[in-house]
Structures are given as C-alpha cells and as structure tokens.
Amino acid sequence: MSTNKEISTQINKLKKEKDAVLLVHNYQVSEIQQVADFIGDSLELSRKAQNIDAKMIIFCGVDFMAETASILNPGKKVIIPNPAAKCPMAAQLSLKTLLKAKEQNPNVPVVLYVNTLAESKAECDVTFTSANAIQIIQKLNEKKIIFGPDWNLGYYVKKHIPDIEIIPVPAHGFCNTHRLFKNGDEAMELKKKYPEADLIVHPECEPGFQDRADYVLSTGRMYRHCKESPKKIFIIGTEIGMIDRMRREIPGKTFIPANPNAECPTMKRITLKNTYEALLNEGPIVKVPEEIRLKAIKPIERMLQMSK
Numbered sequence: 001m002s003t004n005k006e007i008s009t010q011i012n013k014l015k016k017e018k019d020a021v022l023l024v025h026n027y028q029v030s031e032i033q034q035v036a037d038f039i040g041d042s043l044e045l046s047r048k049a050q051n052i053d054a055k056m057i058i059f060c061g062v063d064f065m066a067e068t069a070s071i072l073n074p075g076k077k078v079i080i081p082n083p084a085a086k087c088p089m090a091a092q093l094s095l096k097t098l099l100k101a102k103e104q105n106p107n108v109p110v111v112l113y114v115n116t117l118a119e120s121k122a123e124c125d126v127t128f129t130s131a132n133a134i135q136i137i138q139k140l141n142e143k144k145i146i147f148g149p150d151w152n153l154g155y156y157v158k159k160h161i162p163d164i165e166i167i168p169v170p171a172h173g174f175c176n177t178h179r180l181f182k183n184g185d186e187a188m189e190l191k192k193k194y195p196e197a198d199l200i201v202h203p204e205c206e207p208g209f210q211d212r213a214d215y216v217l218s219t220g221r222m223y224r225h226c227k228e229s230p231k232k233i234f235i236i237g238t239e240i241g242m243i244d245r246m247r248r249e250i251p252g253k254t255f256i257p258a259n260p261n262a263e264c265p266t267m268k269r270i271t272l273k274n275t276y277e278a279l280l281n282e283g284p285i286v287k288v289p290e291e292i293r294l295k296a297i298k299p300i301e302r303m304l305q306m307s308k
C-alpha cells in the first residue's frame with residue numbers, strides 16, 4: 001500500500017470497523033482533510049469533540065487540540081497520529097510564568113487562548129479561541145485580565161475592547177507561522193494587483209498586518225465569509241492549509257496566499273501515513289492526568305457555554 005488513494009481507502013475502512021471519528025484542523029494537508037469526518041478551527045473542533053458518539057477520536061492537529069478533545073472525552077480513546085506535533089506558541093507559556101502572574105495580580109481573572117497546554121488551562125478562569133475572543137471577554141465584563149499566550153491576539157482584543165487592561169503572559173507570545181507575514185508588504189502588493197479582492201488575515205498576524213487588512217477573522221469565520229461573500233477574489237493571510245480547503249470546497253472563487261510559505265511545520269508532522277498507522281495501532285493515546293483534567297475542563301466548558 002503506497003499511494004495516497006490506497007491509504008485513504010484503508011483509513012475509511014478502518015474508521016468504520018473501529019467506530020472512529022477523524023477530527024481535522026483547517027491547517028492539515030489536503031489529503032488528510034479529504035478523509036476527515038469533520039474539518040474546522042479550534043472552536044468548531046472543541047464543540048464537535050464535546051458531542052462525539054464514537055469509541056475513538058483520531059485528532060489530526062497539534063498537541064493542545066488533542067488534549068482538549070481528551071479533556072472533554074475521558075471515556076474515549078483520543079489519539080494523535082504524531083505526538084511530536086506540538087504547537088510552539090502553546091509551549092511559550094510555562095506554568096511557572098502563569099503562576100507568578102497570578103500571584104502578582106490576585107483576583108485578576110485569567111483568560112487563556114485554547115493554544116495552551118492542559119496544565120495552564122487548569123489554572124485559568126475561561127479559555128477562548130480566535131473565533132470567540134471578543135465575545136468571551138466582553139461577556140466577562142472585567143476591567144483587567146491576565147491574558148496569554150499570543151500578544152498579537154491581545155492587540156486584536158484591545159482594538160475591540162479599548163478600555164480593558166491586559167496583563168500578557170508571557171510578555172510577547174507569538175505564532176512562528178503567522179509571524180512570517182510581517183507587516184503584510186507582500187499582501188499589499190497583491191492588493192494593488194487585485195484591488196477588487198478582500199484581504200483577510202488571522203488575528204495571530206502582527207498588528208501592522210491586521211491594521212492593513214479588510215477583515216481580521218478566525219479560520220472558521222474566514223471560510224464562511226469567503227463562501228457567503230459576493231466577491232470572487234480573496235487574499236488570505238493565514239496558514240496555507242486553509243487555502244487548500246477553500247479552493248476545494250468553494251468552487252468558482254480565487255484564493256491567493258498572502259505568503260505561500262506560511263506553513264506550520266508542526267501541523268505538517270501529521271501525515272496521511274501516520275494517521276493510518278494511528279488508526280491501525282490505536283495509538284499514541286493522549287491522556288491528561290485526571291487531577292489536571294478535572295480542573296482544565298471547567299474553563300473549556302465555560303467557554304463553550306459562553307459562546308453559544
């Protein structure tokens with residue numbers, strides 16, 4: 001068995017035999033997206049993970065996403081095809097830094113991006129995703145929050161909620177992949193060439209790029225915007241897997257990457273082959289220690305409740 005087509009056929013067969021569901025993030029490669037039971041952004045995948053009726057979840061995404069699925073599904077086997085698929089942004093927030101910020105700012109709520117590890121989530125009040133950050137923080141109605149780890153998302157929140165005081169943990173967390181767009185000079189050249197196009201960027205991009213965009217949207221919202229808009233051309237400032245999905249699922253429209261090299265190397269550690277092997281071997285299993293899981297589930301469930 002060597003071609004992608006043959007591996008995909010085997011994956012589809014094993015999914016049925018083993019009562020498994022394949023959850024796939026928008027940034028995965030096209031061949032994995034095509035064997036998915038569900039493709040989405042972090043919020044959509046967390047919602048899906050909350051209501052899964054299957055024995056096994058194969059999570060094609062990075063570490064913190066599979067952990068979230070495991071936290072929400074203690075009775076199910078949650079499997080990540082390659083445990084080396086670790087989000088470097090999530091790793092930027094250490095438990096030590098978070099606990100120190102909490103100690104220095106008693107009674108200030110801790111609001112964390114889902115792109116954090118379970119041990120950090122266990123110490124926070126509510127999580128958020130790029131799709132619901134504004135909604136969650138507005139509903140909290142606090143004057144001051146401890147917020148992390150992505151400072152560019154902090155800029156995006158501050159732009160929408162100017163009165164809020166943000167204590168960032170760590171001081172300047174960022175996503176290596178979205179940093180590749182810099183201030184968006186390349187995208188502005190494309191905009192000159194295609195003035196009728198919408199320039200849409202992810203809030204993990206640098207503030208300078210966010211400020212030049214027509215829309216700053218999570219990948220889930222990007223997808224819906226492009227599908228529903230009467231426009232035909234879109235310049236996209238996020239990881240290139242998202243563009244593969246839109247090109248495949250939204251025919252008749254043109255999607256131009258703002259930077260064709262914006263690839264997340266850790267997302268790409270998941271391959272069709274290791275996805276097949278994970279399904280076959282029913283591992284590697286993702287398991288969060290029960291003591292941490294019981295604490296981490298609260299801010300995740302609170303987020304899901306608040307973003308209904």
Ligand code: SF4
Pocket residue numbers: 027062087088089090115175176177178239264265266267
């Ligand atoms: S795109 Fe950025 S935030 Fe997302 S998994 Fe890769 S490094 Fe982490």
